[in-house]
Amino acid sequence: MKVLIGAGAAVLALLMVAALATVALLVSEEDAEATNPGKGGGLRNVPAEFRPWLLKADKACPEPELTPALLAAQLHQESKFSTQRSTVSDAGAQGPAQFMPATWATWGRDADGNGVASPWDVGDAVTAQGRMMCSLLRQAKSSGYGGDPRALALAGYNAGWGAVQRFRGVPPIWFARRPGQAEGETYHYVKVILASLPRFQGASTLEVSGTGSGPDALRRAAAWMGTPYSWGGGTPSGPSTGFCDGTNGYLNGQCSASSTAGFDCSSLVQNAYWPDLHLPRVAAAQYGATSDRPVARTDLQPGDLLFWSHGSSGAIYHVAIYAGDGNVVHAPRTGRNVELKSLTTAMPQRDYYGATRP
Template identity: 70%
Template sequence: MTVVIADEDADAIETTDGGGGLQGVPAEFRPWILKADAACKEPAMTPALLAAQLYHESGFKTSRKEATSYAGAEGPAQFMPGTWATWGRDADGNGETSPWDIGDAVMAQGRMMCSLLKQAAKSGYPGDVRALALAGYNAGWGRVEQFGGVPPESFAKGQTYHYVRNILAAMPRFEGPGLLEVSGSGTGADALRKAATRMGTPYAYGGGGPSGPSVGFCDGNNGYKNGRCAASSTVGFDCSSLMQYAYWPNTKLPRTAAAQYGATSHRPVARDQLKPGDLLFWAHGGNGFIYHVAMYAGDGNVLHAPRTGRHVELAPLSSAMPQGDYVGATRP
């Protein structure tokens, strides 16, 4: 199955400063990706490069069932045991050096990629040094030397060739400016911070849940783009699953926008009293079936997953959805 990482016609996302040039990654990966990037002095290294590589390697999965390859590569950065012995360190200080620990894995990935980028820059081989480094990560630097660059599509059934192309193509989906700055504390502010780590994640109708994004589905009316079912091949969130993810497990919201309104409507919030984390709802004509939910992000903006073909993004409350459809806000 082909997984859509980003849509070419997605609107630009504008956020406040403080993102470190990274967006759309799970909160538990974010500090380690930024740390690994900061530890490397090679100019070609960026957080988005590491994030796109991690996404391609494992989809940010960390369980042994989901992040063990048929060849025996392990963990979110997919290290073979022999390679791990060279690059692995106890980066998170838990007393164990493990490719299954996010900190250990990402920092090892960063060290290896940094070394490969340096090697690529000195090699004189044609092409993007990032492409050369990625090829070395996937196939070994010896193969890069063998072919005098990225191995051709004829090598290994195109595995390395497409590995490089897919990761470089995915990088813009993870490029910042990044996290929305959220002040204050409490359930709502914490939920907004968590949701903000998913900015840039594609919209997938029926996709996502408490544990993160997932492939969606089409129901005859929703999830289609250009006449095809986009949701079934897109890993992402829809509007309500993003809210459910953000508040879980402290507040266990139901799955759909209508159910979330039903579960929280006894705690309404006036428009001039909105606080970060409050839920906002829309229904056609302002009454009837609730079709959309978003989260108040402060300064007159909302954070939401708007529709198929778009991404989790920040938008003005006044234009996020038709103003005449606005129902009201609640505080979970």
């Protein structure tokens, strides 16, 4: 096993670990579990009749937080994918996505083309669910409320956006949607769905060929596509909450990193190569540890590291993993997710500094 952490890089790594440990003390185990995004960009444990509609609903929504797995986890919590006409809640919600009649009148469409817009039809229900969640995600991100926008959107789906506005976030555990209803339904609804994401997230849609440390690292990185960016977040073990430093980690004026479990650009790279190769924690140190093996842009291979800088090796601010065909896998910035992106548009082309082969 290679070890590339020099004395200076080790100090940086220790400082980062100490900062992350401090943040971890401020985040409860319950919250960490609820915001754990799991991994993967595909689907698993989903009935075949739901799969194409989940993928279609995801594709129709430009919000990166909406994924097929999120919709699947929500459907399982709502109805366990039931298509029975008897799937009606005590409150009168209908079908696999549990739409109230008044809400269905707003979001329901004849998506499957059978001439009827029905909350019991899988295609109609799932696409309506996707449209509603997409709208709620936009509201969540523009609201200025702290926390995971997925949690806010799910709370809005369950209790109505008015409840989210009332508490400026997910309603607390004592909240009941209606008189006589058990307290905590919305609180646990959000928690259970986010915690169950790994059950429904399948393998990445990026196909990686070849063997060796580079392709293996690329596979590991690609498996995290869809995971949120979190400044200072991420470890060799997986996603974690990050922190804000006065400049980085903020979204809409709020510290997003401290409540978002994910990766930043360099922790994604570190995780991808661990444990076969112990790369340092931050991008500039990763460049320093691998700069003796530079790679020309015309000779890039899957797994190579690409760096962007404001002018020098000491000013490197971003690192990505080459994915082949002119693309990279990277964690771009706060508010975005780990993604596959063209090398030419991942970061400003003028800032491209060079590539190395770990």
